[in-house]
Amino acid sequence: MAKFFTPVQINEFKECFSLYDKKQKGKIVVKDLITVMRCLGTSPTFGEVERHLQVHKIEKSGELDFSTFLTMMHRQMQQEDPKAEILEALRMTDKQKKGFIQASELRAKLTMLGEKLTNKEGKWLPGRPALHHLARQRLQ
Template sequence: MLLGFVCVCSLELVSGTEEECFCLYDRQRKGKIEAQDLITVMRCLGSNPTPSEVQRHLLSHNIGRSGELDFSTFLSIMHQQLLQEAPEKEILDAMRMADKEQKGFILASELRAKLTGLGEKLSDQEVDELLKEAGVGLDGLVHCEQFAKAVARCCAKR
C-alpha cells in the first residue's frame, strides 16, 4: 500500500486500486485530494456519479467545493455511492413504500404516474420499456420484486 492506509469497506479489504487512484490525484502528497477531483477519481474506479451526487456527498461531509478530503472520507463516499448504484434494493424499497397495503405489487398506472411525474422524470417510452421488461400482468399489476430485478438488469446493460 502506497500510504499505508488500511480500511474495511463492505466487509472486504480495500484493494490497492482505490488507493493508487487516490494517490494519483494527491498532487501535494499530503494524503488528501481536492474536492473538485472527486468526481474524476470516482469515475476512474468505475463509479458513475452525477455532479449533483458528488456535491451531495461532499456536503454530507461538510466539504466545500474548494475543500479537500482524506482517504478515509473518500472511501466512505465511494461506499455510499456504490450502495446507491446497487439499484435493485433501492428500487425495491421505493416500490414497497408505494405498496401501502404491503401486497407485493402496485398498479402499473400508479407506477407510471410516479415515474413520469416525480424526481428524475422518465418518458412514457422509457416507462413502457421498463414495464415490458418487468412483465406486467394482464391485471395491470406490477410485482415489486420482478420490477426491481428488471430495472437492475436494464441498468446493468447500459
C-alpha cells in the same frame, strides 16, 4: 470502512486516489473527486458529489483524505444499482409496452451511446428477433 471493502478494492482505491494526490499529503482536491470516483467504476452525478461533500462539511474548494473518500465511495456504491438502471433504460426503450425490445433497436441504442460492440456481439444481435427471452419478466 475497511469492513465494507476487500483488501483488493482498498488497494485499487488507494492507487487511484494517490494518482490525484498531487501534493502527496494524503489528500485530493474536491474538483478531482468525481473523476476519481468515475475512474473506479461508479457514476456519481454532480448533485450526488455535492451531497457527499455536504455530509462531510467539505467546501467545494477544499480537500479530502482517503478515509473520507472511502466513506463517500461506500455510500455511492450502495445507492447505485446497475441492474435496476439497465432495466429502467430497457423499460423506457420499450415504447409499445410489450415487455421486450427488438435486437436491432438495442444495437442502435448501444452504438448511438458510444458502446463498442465486438464482432461476435455485432453478429449475435441481428440474428435475434427480440430480446424478450432475456428480460421479459424483469420488465414487467
